[in-house]
Amino acid sequence: MTTLLGLDVTGRPVLVAGGGPVAARRAGVLAADGALVTVVAPRLCEDLRRLVACGAVTWAERKVAETDVDGAWLVHAATDDPGVNDALCTWASARRVWSVNAGNGERGTARTPATTVHAGLAVGVVSTGRPDPARVAAVRDALDLTLTSGRVDLRARRPPGGRGGHVGRGGDGHAACTEHEGSPAVLLVGAGAGLPTGRT
Template sequence: MAYIPIFLDVTGRDCVVVGGGEVAARKVESLLEAGARVTVVSPRLSPPMESSAANGSVIHIARDYRRGDIRGCVLAYAATDDPKLHRELAAEARALGIPVNVVDVPELCTFIAPAVMKRGALQIAISTGGASPAFAARLRRELEDRFGTEYARTLEVLRAARHRLHADEIDPAERMRRLKDLANSALPDAIAAGDVAAIERILATHLGDGVDLAALNLARAEFSH
């Protein structure tokens, strides 16, 4: 079985999680972080999801899953201990054209959830094609040691630089060249060191004289140690 890696925008879109345990709670958490509107179908909820339902973060349908509960959603997760329900839900999702993930049953999935390492806007997704989620988790931990918080800050700078060059109406080819050179510079090392002077030298080199953190609407104090 082969998969194509994608990142799906679920902001403000309806997603359904069937199940109320700890595994389901992790799926809910990731969906909420992505800005989705989440409905949970389960007679009972784990304490974290009880809190989410109580504060209105999720819609809780407090009963067993019924056919039609996923209709209209863009993504569905099944995380229960009922294999029969999983098969029925997966078949319904396929019939409706809704991507579905049945936890720990890759043959029922139309997508699988990767292990994800996050640093701000940076996300690195790791998949073993369902062969070993535990090994994917190991690789994620190794990446977490490799990529520090400086990468989140680097992306803040790169995003601001991109907006600045667009606003300046730079020739597209020149804009691309400058942004590529900035992305390949020592910017992450300078940010990791908290060396504001070095950061601003790099910015001036690649974006033009006078372009510093303030010119990008970024606070210098947030980049110094």
């Protein structure tokens, strides 16, 4: 069973293994949310190169190793090798570090929600059982339409300065090159991962 949480990653080391578009999306969102992202990969796609160039993430130009997990609060395994992704998640579990396996959600100990952001609220959907990316994306898109329609009252209830949780805003890889403020979160449980344009 999956428990959905909003994690405050601000100032915390996060490891992203892989140099392709999936790794770029994950690294960009985490960096935008304030994480100290290290990307480990022999090569990078163009989006990741932009993130490195603007200082949003740090790049280690090599294959990922077990010792890369040391000190990380969260691990994203997003290489093009399923065996490497599985091994990385195993290394993370041995150190009691949460891990996301981008290629096989059942192999990691965490899952990335499909999210949409409205009026300072991040609404996320993940599977509670077997991962079902298409289903979760459809549910997220339906929620996005509902929130966009104006039928839901999105006005703040808590006075300024009140205590509240923090969750990352999400966005594409380029968002990490600009500053973002944290926002409270409303999180809904549904079913898996999906990354259409403009959402995570």
